Amino acid sequence: METKEYINNAIKTESRDFTAIGGRLQSVENQRLLHGGIGLATEAGEFLDALKKHVFYGKELDKVNLREEMGDIFWYCAIIADQLDVDFADVMERNITKLKARYGEKFSETKANTRDLDTERQILEN
Numbered sequence: 001m002e003t004k005e006y007i008n009n010a011i012k013t014e015s016r017d018f019t020a021i022g023g024r025l026q027s028v029e030n031q032r033l034l035h036g037g038i039g040l041a042t043e044a045g046e047f048l049d050a051l052k053k054h055v056f057y058g059k060e061l062d063k064v065n066l067r068e069e070m071g072d073i074f075w076y077c078a079i080i081a082d083q084l085d086v087d088f089a090d091v092m093e094r095n096i097t098k099l100k101a102r103y104g105e106k107f108s109e110t111k112a113n114t115r116d117l118d119t120e121r122q123i124l125e126n
Contacts, residue, residue: 032083039076043069098123 015021024030047069053059081088098120103111 029083032079036076036080036083039079040073043072043076047073094124 025034047066050062050065050069054061077088081091101119101123102115
């Protein structure tokens with residue numbers, strides 16, 4: 001396949017209702033969630049880049065930097081938590097409850113591959 005053909009076929013699947021997209025971007029809620037989401041991805045990338053440089057390039061592992069990136073991730077999580085009006089403690093508790101429903105007291109590959117998504121969703125919604 002030629003690159004131009006690929007591009008032409010790929011963009012057929014692009015969401016192009018820019019009026020609707022622009023309208024959704026007018027929402028402060030969506031702006032804050034987008035800011036938080038982009039920030040999470042950015043900081044996670046910086047965390048992974050530092051780890052990559054250690055593992056693949058032999059650079060000394062900079063745990064201070066990793067902690068700093070982790071703090072930045074928490075900062076973006078705080079924006080998201082504020083916008084969603086959720087408390088970190090509640091999110092953490094629901095996460096552990098979901099994981100216990102999935103795995104019991106110990107991870108297993110079988111349980112990871114045979115998840116009960118309805119039960120997990122109920123836990124997260126309650």
